[in-house]
Amino acid sequence: MTMIFFYFLIICLLVNSTATCNFTACNSQRISCSSNVDCDCFSLTSNSNIGICASTICSCASVVRCNMDNVTCSIEGTICVNSTRCGQPICYPLAMANKQICPPKTVTTHITSTTKSTTKSTTTTQKTTTTTKKLTTTTTQKPTTTTKISTTTSTSRGWFSTGNMTNARFWHTASVLSNGKVLGAGGWNGNAYLNNSELYDPSTGMWKTTSNMTDARYYHTASVLSNGKVLVTGGYGLNGLYGHLNSVELYDPSTGTWTTASNMTNARSGHTASMLSNGKVLVSGGYDFNGHLNSAELYDPSTDTWTTTGNMTNARELYTASVLSNGKVLVTGGWNNNVGYLNSAELYNPSTGTWITTSNMTNARNYHAACVLSNGKVLVTGGYSGNAVALNGAELY
Numbered sequence: 001m002t003m004i005f006f007y008f009l010i011i012c013l014l015v016n017s018t019a020t021c022n023f024t025a026c027n028s029q030r031i032s033c034s035s036n037v038d039c040d041c042f043s044l045t046s047n048s049n050i051g052i053c054a055s056t057i058c059s060c061a062s063v064v065r066c067n068m069d070n071v072t073c074s075i076e077g078t079i080c081v082n083s084t085r086c087g088q089p090i091c092y093p094l095a096m097a098n099k100q101i102c103p104p105k106t107v108t109t110h111i112t113s114t115t116k117s118t119t120k121s122t123t124t125t126q127k128t129t130t131t132t133k134k135l136t137t138t139t140t141q142k143p144t145t146t147t148k149i150s151t152t153t154s155t156s157r158g159w160f161s162t163g164n165m166t167n168a169r170f171w172h173t174a175s176v177l178s179n180g181k182v183l184g185a186g187g188w189n190g191n192a193y194l195n196n197s198e199l200y201d202p203s204t205g206m207w208k209t210t211s212n213m214t215d216a217r218y219y220h221t222a223s224v225l226s227n228g229k230v231l232v233t234g235g236y237g238l239n240g241l242y243g244h245l246n247s248v249e250l251y252d253p254s255t256g257t258w259t260t261a262s263n264m265t266n267a268r269s270g271h272t273a274s275m276l277s278n279g280k281v282l283v284s285g286g287y288d289f290n291g292h293l294n295s296a297e298l299y300d301p302s303t304d305t306w307t308t309t310g311n312m313t314n315a316r317e318l319y320t321a322s323v324l325s326n327g328k329v330l331v332t333g334g335w336n337n338n339v340g341y342l343n344s345a346e347l348y349n350p351s352t353g354t355w356i357t358t359s360n361m362t363n364a365r366n367y368h369a370a371c372v373l374s375n376g377k378v379l380v381t382g383g384y385s386g387n388a389v390a391l392n393g394a395e396l397y
Contacts (some may be wrong), residue, residue, distance in 0.1 A: 019330060023097040024053040024104045032105065039102035042081035045089045046071050052081065053104065054097035063090045063176065064226040065277050075178040075228040087325025088231075095180020100203055125231040165199050175230050177253045183230055185211070185251070188218040193237045197251070197258075210256045215239050215247050219272035223281050224302045228253060231261070233283055233299075235299035236299070237267040243287035244269050248299075256355040262304050265297050270317035274329045276350050282309070282329060286347070287317040292336050296355075310354040314344050320370035322378050327351075330358070330397065332380055335366040341385050342366070345397070362395050 026033040026041040033053035041051040045066065066073055066080035066089040072078050073091035083090045088330040163313040165184060172187025172194070184207075185197040193216035198209045203321060213232065220235025238241045246267035249258050271286025271293070284296035292315035297306050312331065319334025319342070329348040336342055341364035346357045361380060368383025370393070378397040385391055 005197050023094055024099060024102060026051045026053045027178045034102040035105050042083065042092060043095075045080045045082055051094065052079065052094065052097045053102045054081075054092055055101050063087065063092065064224055064228075064275065065092055065279075074226055076177050077180075087323075087372060087376055088327075091178070093176065093180045095178075096176065096181070096202070098203060101159055106290065136319070138389050143228055161209055163200075165200075165207050166209050167196055169194055173232070174221045175224050176231070177224065178228045179253060180251070183222070183251060183253075185213060185222060185230075185232060186217045186235065191219060192216070195237075210251075211258055213249050213258050215245060215249070217245055220245070221271060221283070223273045224274050225281070226279045227276075227299075227301060231273070231281060231299065231301070233264060233273055233281075234268045234271060234286065244288045248298055262306055263390035264299075265306055265308055266293060268293055272319065272321035272331065274323050274348075275294060275319045276323070276329075277327050278350060280308050280350075282302040282321075282348060282350070284312060284321065284331065285316045285319060285334070291315070292317055293337075310348070310352075312348075312355050314339070314342060316342055318366040320368060321379070322370050322372050324372065324378070325376045328372075330378055330396070332361055332370055332378075333365045333368055333383065340364070358397075361397075363391060363393055365391055 003297045009322030024033060025050065033039060035060065036055075039053055041055050042054050043049070045217035063086070064075065069159075070082055070089045075091055077095060078091035078093050080089050083098040088115050168189050169184070169187030172210075173185050175183045175185075177183055178204055182200040182202075183197060184200065187194045192211045195213040196209065197211070197213060198207050200207050208287070214239050216239075217232075217237040219234050223231045223292040225231055230253075232249045232251070234245050234247070237245050239245065239247070244267040246264045248261040248263055250261050251258050267288045268283070268337030269288075271283055274282045276282055279301060281299040282296060283299065286293050294315035296309050296312060297308050299306055315336050316334030318329070320332050322330045326332055327350055329350075330345060332345045334342045343361040343364035344357065345359065345361060348355050363385060365380075365383030365385050368380055370378055372378055379394060381394040383391045
């Protein structure tokens with residue numbers, strides 16, 4: 001039994017589901033585990049030497065944190081792994097670690113054996129009165145073997161087309177589910193608000209429709225909860241007050257259905273939602289019929305309730321929110337009618353429920369993107385700064 005196969009059996013036992021065992025186990029001390037350069041070995045929190053070969057293209061916002069013991073996960077089909085990029089142990093969906101996405105490296109081994117023999121002759125002379133005898137002894141040494149091993153690794157880099165969505169849409173959300181599928185929901189198609197949703201299956205590269213949301217919406221948020229359900233909040237649609245929604249819905253992947261949840265305190269669109277390490281969801285900022293918002297509130301999935309928390313220093317919409325490795329939330333940039341494009345940034349502390357300002361970005365921007373890197377820093381890229389100027393600048397926090 002090879003060591004990798006032994007790792008494979010251990011992980012299958014940990015997830016307690018042979019149906020999810022279509023993955024490659026790996027030695028986490030090795031750098032590369034797949035011919036796909038976008039895959040890496042994620043070490044288990046329970047054993048740092050063992051890992052799963054999985055895609056690194058997985059948003060930290062779309063996965064949930066491991067249970068408080070940092071070993072187990074509540075969501076079936078996931079396993080607790082270390083993630084330097086997310087800054088905390090996460091429940092990784094094993095469906096995203098399948099061999100179709102992360103094929104193991106192809107290793108071709110050529111063995112060449114060379115046998116070398118040595119003959120040794122010994123001559124012995126014995127004298128007698130009548131004869132002289134010569135004794136010859138032949139000794140053959142053990143063969144020596146020279147082994148040459150060549151490794152061939154195929155790499156796949158670049159963009160490849162896959163199946164089209166059922167519906168054209170933008171300003172929608174996309175969420176990676178615990179089963180590895182991707183839920184696309186809502187948005188705008190250029191003519192109408194959308195309440196439909198669909199699922200992408202990475203194993204087939206195909207989309208198929210699932211049930212509709214109650215409210216059509218765009219500029220909303222979608223967060224994957226620790227129980228595997230998807231929380232959709234707010235946005236802009238026909239059923240809101242002057243278009244702005246405070247409605248909330250939950251998608252259950254096990255049934256493929258949407259149910260309504262408790263409404264937010266404030267209607268808002270263009271806001272952000274951040275999954276905190278305590279399992280709650282922080283919703284902040286955005287815009288309603290009165291203007292831009294600096295308010296924030298927390299959703300508790302265990303009670304289906306919303307509670308207000310500290311206000312941001314600056315009201316803003318169309319900004320970014322990033323959960324840092326220390327558990328705090330960094331918000332950057334955005335737009336405010338009174339100020340214009342923002343370069344300000346601030347931090348939310350979940351333990352105190354308060355915000356504090358931090359240093360400003362070099363450039364004011366909205367419609368930008370931000371991601372937490374493996375070293376814990378935050379990379380902010382692009383965006384818009386007015387005067388019909390799109391930005392190509394990037395900066396690190």
